[in-house]
């Protein structure tokens with residue numbers, strides 16, 4: 534197994550070669566896991582997998598999340614397992630393009646704003662594992678930025694609030710809020726009721742590296758106990774700094790590639806593509822967290 538790190542100054546964006554995720558040995562898997570947790574993003578090329586194989590590989594990292602309801606509209610059954618989030622403009626039942634104004638396509642378009650997966654869930658995700666099944670001829674990339682680097686360089690500029698001052702602050706996140714803001718009001722009342730605001734830490738200490746990162750992105754609404762606009766201003770400043778302080782890893786997909794990222798450290802977004810013209814089929818499995826982030830301890834060094 535060979536590891537190549539593209540941005541070594543941030544220990545960010547690794548590419549692995551010489552492994553087959555379907556038959557990876559325990560020793561190689563341990564090494565891969567370390568790379569994923571220490572580099573934020575890990576690309577593994579040439580991995581043709583079906584859903585069962587992707588789930589089996591992903592479960593080696595821990596229990597998987599069950600995908601939220603939007604992926605389980607009737608037309609997906611019985612084709613899709615509940616651990617698979619299908620990010621696609623192709624109807625799984627008839628293999629045809631879904632109209633661009635369909636709820637599913639609009640929902641997926643919301644992924645084009647910087648976010649961290651499942652931060653709108655009470656127990657947020659650890660690692661996302663995305664498999665490229667069919668990529669568009671143009672566009673459809675994914676970009677990643679490093680919220681750990683952002684935190685570690687925060688005090689390099691004059692700031693109203695230092696990391697030390699906000700280290701114990703708790704925010705609220707919601708996908709209803711972020712989609713409402715970015716794609717319009719696309720959810721029915723039942724979905725809104727099922728997806729209440731959840732509390733998250735603004736700063737998280739990674740359990741493996743023990744390094745800290747901001748935890749924000751587009752689902753992050755406000756800071757509990759703060760005056761609304763003051764909290765939003767700080768969240769905006771943090772989100773902008775995450776994007777501008779370090780490298781933007783621009784990933785151009787190849788078919789059969791798997792990319793893993795650590796949602797406790799990176800924000801990501803889709804770059805968009807012409808959904809009326811090109812097909813894009815991506816299947817994601819997501820390693821579930823252990824507990825709500827507000828129950829974690831933050832250790833500043």
Ligand SMILES: [Fe+2]
Nearest residue numbers: 644649650801
């Ligand atoms: Fe995502």
